[in-house]
Amino acid sequence: MQSFMKPSIPRGTRDFGAIEMKRRQYILNIIKRNFELFGFQPIETPAMENISTLTGKYGEEGDQLIYKILNSRIHENKNKEALKKEFELSLESSRNSEELTEKALRYDLTVPFARYVVMHQHELTFPFKRYQLQPVWRADRPQKGRYREFYQCDADVIGSQSLVNELELITLIDKSFKELKIPVVLKFNNRKILTALAEVINEPDKIIDITVAIDKLDKIGKEGVNKELFEKNVSLKAIEILQPLLDFEGENNEKVEVLKNLVGNNGIGKKGIEEIEYLLRYSDVSFAKIELDITLARGLNYYTGTIFEVKANAGTFTPSILGGGRYDDLTGIFGLKDMSGVGISFGIDRIYDVMEELELFKHEISSSSCRILFTHFNETSQQHCLQLASELRQNGIACEVYPDITKKLSRQLDYANKKTIPFVCTVGSNEIESKAYSVKNMANGEQQQLTLQGMVEVLNK
Amino acid sequence: MQSFMKPSIPRGTRDFGAIEMKRRQYILNIIKRNFELFGFQPIETPAMENISTLTGKYGEEGDQLIYKILNSRIHENKNKEALKKEFELSLESSRNSEELTEKALRYDLTVPFARYVVMHQHELTFPFKRYQLQPVWRADRPQKGRYREFYQCDADVIGSQSLVNELELITLIDKSFKELKIPVVLKFNNRKILTALAEVINEPDKIIDITVAIDKLDKIGKEGVNKELFEKNVSLKAIEILQPLLDFEGENNEKVEVLKNLVGNNGIGKKGIEEIEYLLRYSDVSFAKIELDITLARGLNYYTGTIFEVKANAGTFTPSILGGGRYDDLTGIFGLKDMSGVGISFGIDRIYDVMEELELFKHEISSSSCRILFTHFNETSQQHCLQLASELRQNGIACEVYPDITKKLSRQLDYANKKTIPFVCTVGSNEIESKAYSVKNMANGEQQQLTLQGMVEVLNK
Numbered sequence: 078m079q080s081f082m083k084p085s086i087p088r089g090t091r092d093f094g095a096i097e098m099k100r101r102q103y104i105l106n107i108i109k110r111n112f113e114l115f116g117f118q119p120i121e122t123p124a125m126e127n128i129s130t131l132t133g134k135y136g137e138e139g140d141q142l143i144y145k146i147l148n149s150r151i152h153e154n155k156n157k158e159a160l161k162k163e164f165e166l167s168l169e170s171s172r173n174s175e176e177l178t179e180k181a182l183r184y185d186l187t188v189p190f191a192r193y194v195v196m197h198q199h200e201l202t203f204p205f206k207r208y209q210l211q212p213v214w215r216a217d218r219p220q221k222g223r224y225r226e227f228y229q230c231d232a233d234v235i236g237s238q239s240l241v242n243e244l245e246l247i248t249l250i251d252k253s254f255k256e257l258k259i260p261v262v263l264k265f266n267n268r269k270i271l272t273a274l275a276e277v278i279n280e281p282d283k284i285i286d287i288t289v290a291i292d293k294l295d296k297i298g299k300e301g302v303n304k305e306l307f308e309k310n311v312s313l314k315a316i317e318i319l320q321p322l323l324d325f326e327g328e329n330n331e332k333v334e335v336l337k338n339l340v341g342n343n344g345i346g347k348k349g350i351e352e353i354e355y356l357l358r359y360s361d362v363s364f365a366k367i368e369l370d371i372t373l374a375r376g377l378n379y380y381t382g383t384i385f386e387v388k389a390n391a392g393t394f395t396p397s398i399l400g401g402g403r404y405d406d407l408t409g410i411f412g413l414k415d416m417s418g419v420g421i422s423f424g425i426d427r428i429y430d431v432m433e434e435l436e437l438f439k440h441e442i443s444s445s446s447c448r449i450l451f452t453h454f455n456e457t458s459q460q461h462c463l464q465l466a467s468e469l470r471q472n473g474i475a476c477e478v479y480p481d482i483t484k485k486l487s488r489q490l491d492y493a494n495k496k497t498i499p500f501v502c503t504v505g506s507n508e509i510e511s512k513a514y515s516v517k518n519m520a521n522g523e524q525q526q527l528t529l530q531g532m533v534e535v536l537n538k
Numbered sequence: 539m540q541s542f543m544k545p546s547i548p549r550g551t552r553d554f555g556a557i558e559m560k561r562r563q564y565i566l567n568i569i570k571r572n573f574e575l576f577g578f579q580p581i582e583t584p585a586m587e588n589i590s591t592l593t594g595k596y597g598e599e600g601d602q603l604i605y606k607i608l609n610s611r612i613h614e615n616k617n618k619e620a621l622k623k624e625f626e627l628s629l630e631s632s633r634n635s636e637e638l639t640e641k642a643l644r645y646d647l648t649v650p651f652a653r654y655v656v657m658h659q660h661e662l663t664f665p666f667k668r669y670q671l672q673p674v675w676r677a678d679r680p681q682k683g684r685y686r687e688f689y690q691c692d693a694d695v696i697g698s699q700s701l702v703n704e705l706e707l708i709t710l711i712d713k714s715f716k717e718l719k720i721p722v723v724l725k726f727n728n729r730k731i732l733t734a735l736a737e738v739i740n741e742p743d744k745i746i747d748i749t750v751a752i753d754k755l756d757k758i759g760k761e762g763v764n765k766e767l768f769e770k771n772v773s774l775k776a777i778e779i780l781q782p783l784l785d786f787e788g789e790n791n792e793k794v795e796v797l798k799n800l801v802g803n804n805g806i807g808k809k810g811i812e813e814i815e816y817l818l819r820y821s822d823v824s825f826a827k828i829e830l831d832i833t834l835a836r837g838l839n840y841y842t843g844t845i846f847e848v849k850a851n852a853g854t855f856t857p858s859i860l861g862g863g864r865y866d867d868l869t870g871i872f873g874l875k876d877m878s879g880v881g882i883s884f885g886i887d888r889i890y891d892v893m894e895e896l897e898l899f900k901h902e903i904s905s906s907s908c909r910i911l912f913t914h915f916n917e918t919s920q921q922h923c924l925q926l927a928s929e930l931r932q933n934g935i936a937c938e939v940y941p942d943i944t945k946k947l948s949r950q951l952d953y954a955n956k957k958t959i960p961f962v963c964t965v966g967s968n969e970i971e972s973k974a975y976s977v978k979n980m981a982n983g984e985q986q987q988l989t990l991q992g993m994v995e996v997l998n999k
Contacts, residue, residue, distance in 0.1 A: 082590060082872075082873075083873070084591060084653045084656050084657050084872045084873075085588060085657070086583075086584055086586075086587065086588065086591075086653075086657075087584065087586050087587070087588060087640075087641050090584035090585075090586055091584060092581065092582070092583050092584070092654055092657070092658065093581060093582040093583075094581055094658065094661070095579035095580060095581060095668070098579070098580040098581060098582060099580070102580070113907045113908075113936050114931045114934070114935075114936045114937075115931070115936070115938070116908045116936060116937065116938035118556035118559070118906060118907075118908075119556060119559040119560070119563070120553065120554060120555055120556060120559060121553070121554040121559060122547075122553050122554075123547055123548065123551035123552060123553070123687050124551075124585065124643075124673060124675070124687060125547075125548050125551055125605075125675070125686075125687065126547065126548070127546060127547065127548060129543060130545060130546075130547075141610075142610070144586075144607050144608070144610060145607070145608040146605050146606070146607055146608065146643070147605070147606040147607065147608050147638070147639055149602070149603070149605060149677030161622075161626060165622060177608070178608055179548075180548050182585075182607070192545045192547075193553055195545050196545050196546070196547075196553070197553065197555065200555070202953060202956040202957050204941055204942075204953075206938075207556070212585060214585070214586070216610030225586075226584050226585060226586065234941065237941040237942055238942070239941040239942045239943065241920060241924070241939065241941045241942075241943075242941050244924065245924070245939070245941075248924075248928065252931070359921065359924075361924070361925075361928060411543075411545045412543075412544070412545075445579060446574045446579075447574075447577045447579075459702060460820065463702070463705065463706070463709075463820075463822070464822075467709065467822060470575045470576070470713070473575070474575075475574050475575045475576070475577060476575075476577065477576070477577035477667075478702065478706065480665055480695065480698040480700035480702045480703050480706075481665075481698055481699070481700045481702075482700065482702075492663060492665075495663040496663050
């Protein structure tokens with residue numbers, strides 16, 4: 078007897094069945110429709126990028142999480158000694174040899190987007206607005222809500238410094254979560270404030286350390302942040318100055334006052350406050366709670382202005398379900414300077430989990446698109462079913478004909494039940510002759526005698 | 539001065555811009571809608587599979603084309619000596635070590651589908667009908683119409699032996715290409731005939747060699763096929779018997795007669811002819827030309843019954859744009875026996891190329907979904923534009939507000955032209971006061987004075 082391996086999939090990856098797919102498509106369709114309503118156009122980039130495109134963009138920790146692809150036909154390489162030496166070198170240093178790997182899976186959609194803009198700059202019209210819905214891969218430790226393959230769902234405008242872009246994104250976020258029916262709080266802040274504070278406390282070169290530490294406030298608390306700042310050699314006096322930032326609770330306009338006090342006359346700080354005030358004055362939200370969060374920092378280093386974060390404002394599971402912000406020099410890494418942009422990224426997987434917890438997936442969202450199953454007794458009645466199915470499909474109605482004629486009617490009905498197909502029509506010689514078809518509603522057992530036209534009307538409801 | 543690398547993407551991969559994306563979505567939407575009309579439900583599987591899931595399924599040549607992923611955190615592996623040895627071994631043998639790589643990118647959607655069915659067999663209702671639209675990766679030599687990353691678009695029924703499934707797939711193929719407006723010829727054949735012929739000519743163990751050789755008839759001609767058969771040690775007498783297969787041209791029913799003569803009383807051959815006759819009798823096509831192609835073999839070894847291939851029946855570029863067939867033991871490789879299935883795979887990239895050659899992409903398919911651009915003179919008029927945009931979007935109309943207030947009107951109009959946005963509305967203090975808006979049709983220059991409601995009506999057309 079032959080033995081078979083039990084099939085499995087890599088840790089941190091998932092299969093999506095029909096119900097999950099319907100629900101995910103429901104979420105993606107709402108977001109996609111809103112992206113289009115705001116003038117964003119779709120693009121797609123390859124899953125594989127050259128390693129040189131990706132490395133050095135996500136910090137040392139990020140670089141470690143990039144999946145690298147083994148060069149194909151490595152065995153055809155004649156010079157095996159050189160290959161061995163390269164491999165040994167790659168084990169010693171923390172880099173992989175080009176002999177071994179030249180391509181990697183994309184880690185996010187932002188760096189491929191920057192690469193795209195630079196490569197296609199002469200074909201594009203700026204300000205360039207694109208959206209992109211594609212999976213990304215990270216060799217992270219899997220845990221609840223964290224996968225090694227997950228979708229990102231990004232919209233960015235590049236080539237415009239106007240704060241109107243931020244305003245439009247706020248409206249887009251508000252409208253999307255309203256349609257998804259997820260109560261949310263939209264937090265925002267401005268990186269210029271953090272830059273200014275680093276200057277004010279005389280630690281301008283510590284801006285990244287400070288940002289990273291403050292970003293952890295949620296997770297490690299005020300004491301934790303102070304400890305980390307101290308460990309990063311931020312002076313005690315400077316840490317002292319930063320305390321009002323970590324402490325203050327209050328209304329948006331009160332927080333603006335705190336910030337004004339903190340940044341004083343610092344030029345970049347005043348610009349940051351001006352931007353915050355503009356967004357508070359003009360932002361047009363009818364559903365989301367908008368909140369200036371003066372401790373919001375967001376880890377990614379390329380942000381330079383407004384930063385966004387959205388969390389569910391209900392339920393017990395409230396991870397970040399959207400992030401984003403303005404970057405003044407994203408394409409600079411590829412040689413195209415002075416391209417300010419701003420973008421957001423919806424976290425589809427977490428939105429899914431939040432909607433599940435809040436029971437927002439209604440029956441219609443999750444159910445089969447198939448409206449009716451045709452059942453039969455023999456080849457003749459099955460052939461008649463195929464003709465009926467063809468007519469229904471011409472009218473845009475999804476349906477199935479049970480394929481096997483050897484199966485009893487009870488087995489055929491069982492199939493409809495298990496697949497939650499809402500109607501069943503059984504065709505025998507009487508039906509073929511009279512052209513009156515008995516259609517059974519599987520939810521309540523009611524039967525109706527219908528002509529083909531009548532069937533179209535009932536099923537189209 | 540810092541120097542930057544010129545960004546590029548790996549050979550054989552592609553970026554898709556907005557126009558290509560719209561066109562691809564147009565194709566995918568037609569196919570997806572038809573899959574749903576016939577009762578197929580969507581699933582998705584991860585890009586990465588365990589290597590053991592993929593290898594040994596595509597023949598030796600196929601195995602060479604699988605992209606393998608370097609194990610992450612390879613540098614953390616303490617035992618570098620062992621790793622080195624494994625690497626050297628992997629250079630000598632033609633396999634890669636598990637120390638080096640355990641995961642690979644999927645090569646097609648069929649094997650992951652088989653893996654999915656076996657893993658989830660207890661949750662699924664059989665016959666199980668699924669569709670799947672996802673990219674696959676092959677380390678093939680890139681050339682026209684052949685990419686290293688491309689989409690597959692598959693529908694399969696598994697767990698039913700009924701030929702009605704083949705009939706339904708034929709109808710689905712016909713309906714899909716009719717909607718895509720691509721004239722096609724749908725070729726089919728039956729693998730049972732080839733199996734029978736291998737028996738008849740007393741070379742049953744040469745069935746794969748014979749299939750592979752006949753499959754190349756299109757490319758290498760009759761002489762080439764005979765040469766290959768000879769090289770594979772198929773006897774001259776046997777090759778002689780096969781000649782009518784390679785020679786015959788005629789109507790479908792004439793071909794059936796040729797096959798009947800060839801297979802004689804062979805049991806499996808008679809079964810094959812019965813299946814062919816069933817499909818010829820019942821297939822319901824209104825658009826495609828259906829053709830029994832007795833030389834159609836299709837390379838993949840897992841096919842055991844009906845095989846399909848579709849080619850464009852117009853233009854000069856006529857590659858295969860769909861393939862498929864019945865397999866009696868696809869899930870057997872993962873330990874689940876007796877699961878007959880049948881499926882088809884649309885070749886999206888080639889369908890795209892064929893439609894481009896036949897000029898089937900109408901303007902509507904390729905153009906921006908954005909209907910109108912709002913232009914302005916200052917912050918006040920821009921804010922008014924934002925309100926108008928918000929109203930239009932509530933009515934489902936996609937629009938943009940030019941973001942920068944520092945740009946001259948001519949620059950703003952230029953933006954609309956370059957992006958082929960069909961209408962422009964310029965808002966100044968008069969418009970704000972009168973609430974009558976001048977809407978310009980960018981194609982013919984015509985202007986209309988409209989209220990907001992009037993604008994909704996014009997733009998909704």
